[in-house]
Amino acid sequence: MWGQRGEHGGHWGSVPRVRARQLWVSCGVSVGTAEPPVLPHPRPLSPLTPTISRSPRDARPHAMLLAAYASLAALLAAALCLELFSRRQPGPAANPAFARFQHRFLRAYLPALAADWLQGPYLYKLYRHYRFVEGQIAILYVCGFASAVLLGPPAASLVDRLGRRASCVLFSLSCAACCLTKLSRDYLVLAAGRVLGGLATALLFSAFEAWYVHEHVERHDFPAEWLAGTFARAAFWNNVLAVGAGVVATALAEWLGLGPVAPFVAAIPLLALVAVLVLKDWEENRGPPRALAKTCGDGLRCLLADGRVLLLGTVQALFESVVYIFVFLWTPVLDPHGPPLGIVFSSFMAASMLGSALQRVAVSARYRLQPVHLLALAVLLAFLSLFMLTFSTGPGQENPAESFLAFLLLELACGLYFPSMGFLRRKVxxxxxxxxxxxxxxxxLNLLACLGLLLLHGSDHRSGTRSIFALCAALMLLALLAVGRLFTVGRHDPELRLPPPQGPPESPEL
Structure with a gap:
């Protein structure tokens, strides 16, 4: 979910720079080569210069500080216990050739994931550090969401034409360039960085997996059933890296005092390592070229012809658009109350990790809960979370502890949602x-997220945040109705149910 996170812009190359400036000015955004409003320092600061402030925020509230660390410890302990409980006995990894091949893939793929996660905790904080107001920051996030729509299909076609290995290298270069743009205070440079981030995210979640599947099946002729084991292992380490990224980001930005741009700079060596390992260890492979218009046309016909697919698309659009809005809002809601943002981010990832572990245990041969039931539970928990936030973010009645708890509940729901939704999509x-x-x-999905942020851009911050959470709660209620309809449609549909158990009750399915 957060690799959306950068996360998860539009095309600037076709817009002349002067016209781009006019567009941003018409949106109420001040841009230019000049710096944002002058900082109250005797000399200009570089992004890596530690800032020393005597504001009341230096005496951060002990309650929120302790809540962040205590939540991280408790959630991480619970998630790791469940992960150990739900892990299979060693199987295909006992094959030496497969183990070497899997290791060769993971040692390049995991640093790419780590670099992506490092960019999550302090993105909003960095823009605030550069003295941009919330409306301007919302437009930057909209650039990222729009780029996901515009660049997603071309990126998939590019991977097949350019080659999967070359596309993984292109991911490293585009993501590193995105990180380098964070060193600039120019608004258009930062917007271009969001577009590059959208391209990098599209490549990260298409090129690496496509390369591995082709090598696994076509070149090495390993059983297709072993694919699930590799991706389950990658998912586990992805969760661990997400939690660790928040701690590392806090250490760099706050404990060492390097500022909010430091995690982005720290991601660049990891991206260089990815490129080196891919070029050194991987062989090139390509897929058959796909016509973009035909791909989109066939997809639309499938969507409209099958009611189950349409219902799944409705749930995904409503649920994930709310998650994208949450990615923007959690920092301005919690940061004024003083918690370390990286530790808060790690707590969110630990809650999501716990939800994923609960989902694996729930669908195991021992308990046999159906994914559609867990999807409904995830949507219900998200609705309760957003309902709480409409009260805890009221102007003059802010309750940061309750908001933090609601955010953790929303992340727990995400941990249940994504594997359940993935299972149902693969089936139908x-x-x-x-x-x-x-x-x-x-x-x-992205249009709803953009609309929500644009509404926030045009409203008063304090009342607007509460209104957006109320709107998100309404969207989640619609998603709950769609899940209920999906449950009714698929009650006797074997495609929406788990296959009969193949193993002993004590070995949960991944």
Whole structure:
């Protein structure tokens, strides 16, 4: 979910720079080569210069500080216990050739994930550090969401034409360039960085997996059933890296006093390592070229022809658009009350990790809960979380502890949601139409997220935040109705249910 996180812009190359300035001015955004409003320092500061302030925020409230660390410790302990409980006995990894191949993939893929996660905790804080107001920051986030719509399908076609290994290297270069733009205070440079981040995210979640699947099946001829083991292992370490990224980001930005740009700079060596390992260890492979118009057309026809696919797309658009808005709002809601943002981010990731572990235990041969039931539970928990936030963020009645708890509940819901939604999508969407269908799923998703942020951009911050959470709660209620309809439609549909158990009750399915 957060790799959305940068997360998860538009095309600037076709817009002349002067016209781009006019567009931003018309949105109420001040841009230019000049710096944002002058900082109250005797000399200009570089992004890496530690800032020393005597504001009341230096005496950060002990309650929120302790809550962040205590939540991280408790959630991480619970998640790791469940992960150990739900892990399979060693299987295909006992094959030496497969173990070497899997290791060769993971040692390049995991640093890429780590670099992506490092950019999550302090993105909003960095923009605030550069003295941009919330409306300007919202527009930057909209750039990222728009780039996901515009660049997603072309990126998938690019991977097949350019080659999967070359596309992984392109990910490293584009993501590193995105991180370097964070050193600039120029608004247009930062907006271009969001576009580069959208391209990097699209490549991260297409090129690496496509390369591995081709090598696994075509070149090495390993059983297709072993794919799930590799991706389950990658998912586990992805969760661990997400938690660790928040701690490392806090250490760099706050404990060492290097400022909010430091995590972005720290991601660059990891991206260089990814490029070196990919070029050194991987062989190139390509897929058959796909016509973009045909892919999107086939996907739309599949979406409209199958009611189950349409309902899944509705749930995804409503749920994930709310998650994207949450990615923007959690920092301005909590940061004024003093918690370390990286530790808060790690707590969120630990809550999501706990939700994923609970989902694996719930669908195991021992308990046999159906994914559609867990999807409904995830949407219900998210609705309760957003309902809490409409009260805890009221102007003059802010309750940061309750907001933090609601955010943790929302992340727990995400941990239940993503694997359940992934299972159902794999069951009802044909493989050959999947890329096109998922593109159409993402269009309303990103449009809703952009609309929410643009509404926030045009409203008073304090009342606007509460209104946006109320709107998100309404969207989640609609998602709950769609899940209920999906449950009714698929009650006797074997495609929406788990297959009969293949192993002993004590070995949960991944």
């Amino acid at each position: 969407i044909p493989e050959k139409e999947r890329a096109g269908v998922l593109h159409w799923f993402r269009v309303p």
